[in-house]
Amino acid sequence: MNLFSKYSGSSDLLAGDLGRLSGSYVPESFPHRETEIDHIVRILSSIMRDSRPSNILIYGKTGTGKTSTTQYVTKMLSEAAGEKVRVCFVNCQVHDSPYSILTTLVNELSEGKDDLIPPMGWPLDRIYGELIARINGKGGYYVLVLDEIDRLLQKNGGDSLYVLLKVIDDSTSSRTSLIGITNDANILDGLEPRIRSRMNQESILFSPYNASDLRDIISFRLKGVVKANVVEESAINLCAALGAQEHGDARKALDLMRISVEIAMREGRKTITDKEIYEARDRFEMDVVKEAIKTLPLQSKIVLLSAVVTQELSSKLMITGEIYENYRNICNELGFMSLTSRRVSDILSELEDFGLLSATTRSMGRYGRTRFIKVMGQLDLFKKHLLEDDNLSMFQGSRIVRQSRFENVFGNKEERNLTDRELENKLSNFADADLQ
Ligand SMILES: Nc1ncnc2c1ncn2[C@@H]1O[C@H](COP(=O)(O)OP(=O)(O)OP(=O)(O)O)[C@@H](O)[C@H]1O
Ligand SMILES: [Mg+2]
CATH class of the missing domain: 1.10.8.60 (Helicase, Ruva Protein; domain 3)
Incomplete structure (x- = not known):
């Protein structure tokens, strides 16, 4: 047989x-997104009437159709407006610096292989100049879509967005608009008001299905x-x-x-x-x-285990300091050397890159920037996979605590009733030594 x-x-x-x-297939319509699509279409339709569309900020949780509806709408726009409009799509998860974004945009506007610029080697101002020259050279309308813009801002701060907003001002013979797409609705919070207001001239929420x-x-x-x-x-x-x-x-x-x-x-x-x-x-x-999880180095597993067991005690956001304390407790319990808090902080970023943790950094006024961390997934499943490592299988967790000094922040453990946002606000009043 x-x-x-x-x-x-x-x-x-x-x-x-x-x-x-599959995720990359863009369907021919989007049930339950008619209102949002209509909203985007109305904004972009000013191109049909020869005026520059407002910048748009699209925000909503993962899998709510932000990327694919934007692709769908901009494709239709290109079909309807023809030569008059160029749409460039950049994913900031992949291109997470102004340098890389500008290079990608320049290359998207290439006419052929000959005018592609190299991924490295050109200074930023030259790339910028080339982009403006290409945009102005052709005239018409440009729609620059920056998907997963939170990534860019997390890595490079608000200035990176400023560079891109400047493209709008400098494209004098043509008209450029930005569409930013983000998972994190609060991403613009810490930015200068003038950047914030320019970026979300129009904002559209994609609510969860x-x-x-x-x-x-x-x-x-x-x-x-x-x-x-x-x-x-x-x-x-x-x-x-x-x-x-x-x-x-x-x-x-x-x-x-x-x-x-x-x-x-x-x-x-x-x-x-x-x-x-x-x-x-x-x-x-x-x-x-x-x-x-299986392929993580041992120290990363211990850090992740610490995050999981800390989160088990209370489901709210964690601070690096808490995870570090419990990480050291676990190392002591199992007889491993512990790393410095700086190194553990790097590991937390790596775990975030793997999508195992999520972190949002908030500006806490005079206390500087603070990272709030959450485990992304089922805690019991994570723990099970972690404890499959022979080095960790003896873990008991008797010394794991949500630090009492952090509890001061929450008052009588009432944090269970607070939203993440309220909790962050409370934390912002807390001493910086404990926050870092
Ligand atoms: N209303 C809808 N009708 C049909 N398919 C949809 C709809 N909304 C989302 N999808 C599909 O769901 C998948 C996820 O959508 P999409 O990638 O646009 O989400 P997203 O909001 O960009 O998520 P992320 O923030 O994770 O990037 C895609 O395959 C998309 O085609
Ligand atoms: Mg997306």
């Missing part, structure tokens, strides 16, 4: 390309991908509920559905039921998180 023949049953399930459920929105979105995206009646209604509902649990994340919901279909295909099953969705969820979480 041919070893592959059992897999050929896949066509029993599929009516089209499964890749259409609820389970019923996600159900519509999944059903819509499944059309033409799977055959009729292959996916059970209850499986769609479950998938939507799981996505809604994750702050209304359509990406998560669609990924779960795509993995479920793959599982069903591989196993030669005829339908997708709740069982396949649960299997997909387990695989999804296991694969991504487990691999990421």
